[in-house]
Amino acid sequence: MSTLALQQHATLSHLDWLESESIHILREVAGQCANPALLFSGGKDSLVLLRLAEKAFRPGRFPFPLLNIDTGHNYTEVIDFRDLRACQLNERLIVRSVEDSMQRGSVVLKSAGESRNKHQSVTLLEAIEEFGFDCCIGGARRDEEKARAKERIFSFRDEFGQWDPKNQRPELWDLFNAKVHKGENIRAFPISNWTELDVWQYIEREDLQLPSIYFAHKRSVVRKNGLLQPVTELTPARPGDVVEELSVRFRTVGDITCTAPVESTADSVARIIEETATTTITERGETRLDDQTSEASMEQRKKEGYF
């Protein structure tokens, strides 16, 4: 925001307001919690969180380490980007992997090819216990799904890491309550009030770098139930599958086995913003509806696994 804009308007633009609220939330975590961590995947929402943390705490170091739960089934581009970003910021990155939990026996797969997305929560809880974290900062948003619409910004989890919707604290004004007993913890969601469009507009404004798979690229995919299933070593084409080379991009990134791209030619943040805005305003055709449905359920799986 320029000084000029400040002189013209007595109030903040919507992005400035959202940014300021998120900084306020991050600083409340730092002020109230003894040992927090920030969940960082290398995905777009957590990259936005890192920029907000810079705004909240520079010139100091972050008052928390970055924590990533690696399923071992992530796109290399995203993992490389995760390491690069942590290094650029000179912040501590802790990686704990689902594969270690499998070796310990705390995660048991039903089949070798099973999605490890939902098993992340076991590894996350183990990491919380190992380091004694009393708060984990995450990038979940209320607009992601209907059931999330009433999630608190400071969400209470019991000593088993469980979210009990009947046992959530009332949240009034900006007076957050992060108090916990030993073993319990708080999940704090600084970008609760952001929408997908806000996130992309902020990425554009702040000129944030993202892993390449967020932008349109050619990829071999198979159409399955309206979803585009990428053809990878983990998810090879089966006999009878029709493999197509399509221009696609990912709207969210996560475990390879359950993250589907959407068809798109948007190769820049500006064009993604255009697509995101248009998605909400155009007349909807049947084909797009299926895309949207699968998109929503994919987000849902991600949430169940991670938060």
Next chain:
Amino acid sequence: MSAIESLPGIDNGLLRFLTCGSVDDGKSTLIGRLLFDTKAILADTLHAMARTSARRGLEAVDLSLLTDGLSAEREQGITIDVAYRYFTTGRRKYIIADAPGHEQYTRNMVTAASTANLAIILIDARKGVLTQTRRHSYLAHLLGIPHVVVAINKMDLVDYDHAIYERIRGEYLEFAATLGIGDVTFIPLSALNGDMIVDRGENLDWYGGPTLLDLLESAPGAHSERDERFRFPVQFVCRPQRSGDPKLHDYRGFMGRVESGEVVVGDEILVLPSEQRSRVKAIEIHGRSLPRAIAEQSVTLLLEDEIDVSRGDMIVHVEKSARVTRRIETMLCWLGETALDPGRKYLIRQTTRETKAAIEAISYRLDINTLQQMPAEHLGMNDIAYVIFKLARPLCLDAYAENRSTGAFIVIDETTNNTVGAGMIL
């Protein structure tokens, strides 16, 4: 106007508003209509709603289904469930706080109202002003929501009768005057048919005022209306001297958000409660210097003098200080399932400050349906009462009626760590 055309256009900031009413008033339909007509409902949601509507034998999409999931959860016994929803017109971003309207949900409405700058109070045109309408209006007033829009809905069911609208308007104004509610705007609508929500429709020609969306688009932002006193509760102190950068050796940044007013470099300030004085040397955010900071901006302040400032302190202008006190008179809304025990100590959190508190007296409990003052010894969930607290440490505050940030507090039960009360300082 399509959202895409206006995206790079004027940004009129963000408005948080609250809808009060029950499903019977058509509240869900109203919210659904706003989201639908501003094209905020994504295709997948609309598709699912269309399928459900068709299954229930409806011809048009039932817009109330958008909030239906939450009703189901309520039946499962979730007692606090304010839902937050989002839409944008390209000019402005909106956050709707949607709270159930029944009597037992006072705490939901208080929660939803605490962050809202405008309240839409729904009245069923067939029923007029009800006890529920009075309760919603009182709570909106108590929580200091500056703008009230009374939406007289279901006009389609009374043949869009102008006389009925005028009668309800008169009834409401009479009641509002007794509460001292000043800014009230009335609007006739049919959420079902979409009349006067985003489009004017063809049935309400006698009404010359703005549509509901026009009202929302032009409602003033939270801090744009009056000259407010500068308030800066310190959240976090930044001392990066161990980073190895010699330039940062003496750096002491006081991090927080301007809760009201504005601050300019060079301003003479006071740190409360210690009353030490200094001047603002710099205002920073992420390595950038700002000449000033306005309400709701999160920044870092650097001071001319090396004085002791920590989390919980409040920085104010020398000539416009705040009240520093160890006794507060409050209107308290009890949120806990366990009754307030006047013999116990509780923890109070106000701005970034905490103190233990004991109850000096419960002067009265308010019957929020009749607004009668009743004697009370204990307070149960959803009760609202006039309560006086004695504090172990002083708080730095303003009256809630003058400042919604520095006049608000929550009560925490230290045995459970639950938030059990919400209060407004008188």
